[in-house]
Amino acid sequence: MKKVYGLFFVLVVLVLLVVLFYKTHQDRQSIEKKVSVFSGFVNHEKAIIEQQMFAQNNKQWPAKFNVSFFEDFIEIEILIQILSEQSVSGFDLNQVKQNWLDAIDAKYNNRFSVNAFSETIPLVFKVKFSSYKGAHRVVVGSNRFAIDTHHWSVLMDANIAAHEVGHFIGAFDEYSNGATNEKEIYKGSLMGKNTKTGEMFPRHLKLIESKLSEILSTKAVVVLQMENEYEN
Numbered sequence: 446m447k448k449v450y451g452l453f454f455v456l457v458v459l460v461l462l463v464v465l466f467y468k469t470h471q472d473r474q475s476i477e478k479k480v481s482v483f484s485g486f487v488n489h490e491k492a493i494i495e496q497q498m499f500a501q502n503n504k505q506w507p508a509k510f511n512v513s514f515f516e517d518f519i520e521i522e523i524l525i526q527i528l529s530e531q532s533v534s535g536f537d538l539n540q541v542k543q544n545w546l547d548a549i550d551a552k553y554n555n556r557f558s559v560n561a562f563s564e565t566i567p568l569v570f571k572v573k574f575s576s577y578k579g580a581h582r583v584v585v586g587s588n589r590f591a592i593d594t595h596h597w598s599v600l601m602d603a604n605i606a607a608h609e610v611g612h613f614i615g616a617f618d619e620y621s622n623g624a625t626n627e628k629e630i631y632k633g634s635l636m637g638k639n640t641k642t643g644e645m646f647p648r649h650l651k652l653i654e655s656k657l658s659e660i661l662s663t664k665a666v667v668v669l670q671m672e673n674e675y676e677n
């Protein structure tokens with residue numbers, strides 16, 4: 446009789462093991478399924494986007510960035526070539542470059558995701574200082590009063606770099622006399638006059654949205670604002 450119980454016990458354990466194995470396998474499959482739409486684009490060469498932007502008041506500038514698909518995020522890479530004036534020391538430049546990267550990271554990352562084919566994937570922005578010939582060229586000086594998209598200063602507020610990066614990815618200004626789109630003005634945003642506390646919004650990422658929709662061959666691409674748990 447003892448022998449039968451023992452056998453029964455072994456059988457029960459075996460059945461449990463099989464069920465457990467099957468379940469883990471299924472879970473893994475459903476995770477794979479979840480990223481399948483975007484992962485279809487992984488390993489493709491990065492898409493190089495270049496688009497001349499035209500503002501209302503005859504101002505124009507080239508937006509340029511690269512798009513890459515990863516398993517669980519889409520990367521927007523922005524290349525900037527820094528050309529410094531003689532008045533700027535290498536030490537100062539390295540310090541402000543880090544401040545600029547931090548400000549850009551705070552304004553752009555953990556804030557947006559892309560929805561397409563009823564799936565959502567985060568957008569990750571990565572700014573690289575690079576001398577690649579396709580990079581945006583920015584001359585850095587030490588005059589804080591002569592700043593525009595291609596002329597920065599070691600003395601400017603770091604958030605201004607984040608504002609200018611907005612132009613590099615196709616965002617319009619949102620203050621009067623800027624490179625505005627329609628007549629609408631929202632002074633409070635990062636693309637308005639409020640660079641310090643102003644935020645980026647999905648309307649600033651319309652070019653990214655339309656380029657992603659070309660790459661993914663669907664009109665139903667929407668850039669969404671994430672629930673902002675990172676705001677301080």
Ligand SMILES: [Zn+2]
Pocket residue numbers: 608609612618623624
């Ligand atoms: Zn601007």
